[in-house]
Amino acid sequence: MSENDTPGTANPASRFPVIRSVKPGAVVGWMRGGWHDLRRSGWPSLFYGSCFAIAGWLLQIVFAEAYALFAGLTTGFLLVGPFLTLGLYDLSRRIEFGMPPRLLPTLAAWRPNLPNVGLFAALLAIVLLVWARASIIVFALFFTGGFPTFGNVVHTVLTFEQLDFALVYFAVGGFFAMFVFAISVIAVPLMFDRKTDAVTATIASLVACSRNLVPLLLWGTCIGILGIIGFATFFVGLIITMPLVGHSTWYAYRDIVAPEEDEKLDDADAAAVA
Template sequence: MSENETADSENPASRFPVIRQITAGAIPGWLNAGWQDFRRGGRASLFYGACFAGAGWLIQAVFANAYVLFAGLTIALLLFGPFLALGLYDLSRRIERGESPELRLSIAAWRPNLANVGVFAALMVVVLLLWARASLIVFALFFDGGLPTFADVVRTVLTFEQADFAVAYFIVVIFFALFLFAISVVALPLMLDRRTDAVTATIASLVTFGYNPGPMLAWAACIVLLTALGFATLFIGLIVTMPLIGHATWHAYRDLVATSSEADEKARS
C-alpha cells in the first residue's frame, strides 16, 4: 500500500482536527440555531432541561443549610453540564442530518465512545478537586476559626471587608473556570461526532480557545449569563436556558472545527 493510500484510509478519529478562527459575531448565530433546535427537539430537549432544573432543586433541598457544600455542588453541576448536555448534542446532530430527534437514542449517545468520555470525566474530577483544594487554602489563609459559611464569603466579597481575600478568591475561581472551559469547549462534541480520543479532543479544545481567545471569552460570558438567569428563577429557567446552551454549543463546534472532508481538501491544497 502506498503512503497516500495509507493517509486516505486513516480513521478520521485519529486525525487532529483543523480549527477555524471565528469572530464573536458568530455567537448570535449559534444561539439562534440552538433555539431552532430546541423547538424541533420538543419534549426531548425539555427533558434535559428538566434534568438540570431537577438537579438544582435536589441540591437546594438537601444542602439548604450547608451553604459551603451547596455552593461547591452547584459549581460541580455547572462543571459537569457538558456531560449532561451530550444528549442535547446528539439531538442537534440528528436534526442536522434530517433525522428525528429521539430522546431514547440521545440518552445512550455516550456509549459508542464510553472509554474516552470516562477518561475526560476523570480529568474534570481531578481539576474540580484541585479547585476545591485551592479554595480551601485561600479560606485558611484569610479566615481564622474554621471555614466560613457561604454567606460569610458573599458578604466579604461584596463589602470588600478583606480586599486581598476577594482578589485571591476571584483569581482562583477565574483561573479554574477558564481552564475547564478551555479544555471542554469542543471536546465532548468532538468525541461524540468523530469518536475522538480524550487526549486529542482535550488538546483540540485548548487549541480552539488559543486560536479564538476573544470569541471564546465572549461565549463563556454568554453561558454564564444564561446559567445565572436560570439560577435567578429558582432553577425554573434552566429548563430552557440549559438546552439552549447545549444546542448552541453544537453549532459552535460546527463553526470552530472543520469537517473531515474540509480538512482533506486543505491538506491537498
C-alpha cells in the first residue's frame, strides 16, 4: 500500500453501521485525541486551519459594506465545516494507521466517494444559503444603531448589548447549527472512511445523536465555543480551533461507530445461532 492510500471499505452502502452509546466523559478523550493529532500532524493541519481563516478574511473584504450578509456567511461557513474538514479526517486516519501525515494526498480525500460527498456538500451549501438569507432578515428586523461594522456585530453578539437581536440571532442560528450537526456529526467521516452512501450516512448520524444525546450536545457546545474563539480573534484563532475540531470529530466517529470487524463478528454469531 502506497503512502497515498489508506485502508478503506470498497463496497459503500451494503450495511448500516453499528452505532454505540458513549458516556459524556468521552468528549474529553475526543479533544485529547484531536490535540494529539494536531501536534503530530503539524503544518498540514495548520494549512487547513489557515484556509478557514483566509476564507473569513476574504469574506470580510468582499462584503465590507454588507455586514448583515457577511455575518450570515461567516457563521454559516461553519455549517459546511464537516465537508471542508475531510482532509483533517484523512490526516487522523493516516496517524491512526502509522502512516506519515502528509498534506498532498489529503487534498483529494473526497475523490473515492465523490458522488455521495458531493451530494452531501450540496445539501450543506443549500442550508448555508438559507441561513445567510435568514441572517439578513434578522439584521433588518432587530439590529439597531445604524450601519454595523464587523466589530459592532461581534461586540453586540458576544456582550448581548442588543438583547433582542442577540437572542433571535442565536435562536435562529442555533436551529440551523443543530440541524447540520445532527445530520453530519458522523456522516462525513463515515462517507470518507467506508464510502457509505449519503442517505445511509445521514440516517446513521441521526441515530448516533438519538443514542448519545448528552455527549453530542456537549461536543456541539465545545464546537460552538471553539468557533466563537475563532471569530472573537478576527479569524486568527480558527487556524488552531478548526483543525482541533476536525481531528476530534474523527475520534468521536471512531468511538461512536463500531469497527467493521465487530460487525462481522456479530453477523457470524447470528449465523451460528440460526
